[in-house]
Amino acid sequence: xxxxxxxxxxxxxxxxxxxxxxxxxxxxxxxxxxxxxxxxxxxxxxxxxxxxxxxxxxxxxxxxxxxxxxxxxxxxxxxxxxxxxxxxxxxxxxxxxxxxxxxxxxxxxxxxxxxxxxx
Numbered sequence: 611x612x613x614x615x616x617x618x619x620x621x622x623x624x625x626x627x628x629x630x631x632x633x634x635x636x637x638x639x640x641x642x643x644x645x646x647x648x649x650x651x652x653x654x655x656x657x658x659x660x661x662x663x664x665x666x667x668x669x670x671x672x673x674x675x676x677x678x679x680x681x682x683x684x685x686x687x688x689x690x691x692x693x694x695x696x697x698x699x700x701x702x703x704x705x706x707x708x709x710x711x712x713x714x715x716x717x718x719x720x721x722x723x724x725x726x727x728x729x
Contacts, residue, residue: 629664630664630665630666631666631667633664633665633670634665634670634671634672635661635664635665635670635671635672636672636674637654637657637658637661637671637672637673637674638674638676639654639673639674639675639676639680639681639684639685640675640676640680640681641654641680641681641684643679647681650681651681651684654673654681654684654685654688655688658671658673658688658692658694659692662692662694668692668693668694669693669694669695670695671692671694671695672694672695672696672697673685673688673689673694673695673696673697674696674697674699675696675697675698675699676699677698677699677700678698682696682698685698
């Protein structure tokens with residue numbers, strides 16, 4: 611029996627079509643190098659196919675790749691094959707603040723030395 615807290619969509623059968631139209635899925639992609647890469651690619655394909663069963667518009671499934679070397683080629687192929695979306699992140703190297711300060715300090719010192727010799 612429905613409770614007073616239930617919304618207009620009272621059953622899963624009523625909610626399913628709405629969810630299929632209004633839901634998006636983001637699939638994080640990181641395919642490791644080495645022997646397990648082929649297995650990871652096959653599992654990713656299976657996951658995309660399973661998600662396609664739940665969503666009306668394949669473009670509402672987004673493969674979010676963790677850098678070009680982390681599976682962008684496989685994800686691009688799946689995006690073309692299944693018409694899903696794809697985004698490939700740029701991998702940035704994080705440099706500790708002390709290294710940045712040291713580099714900037716060296717550069718500042720170099721500029722001061724050049725300024726003295728140019729004068």
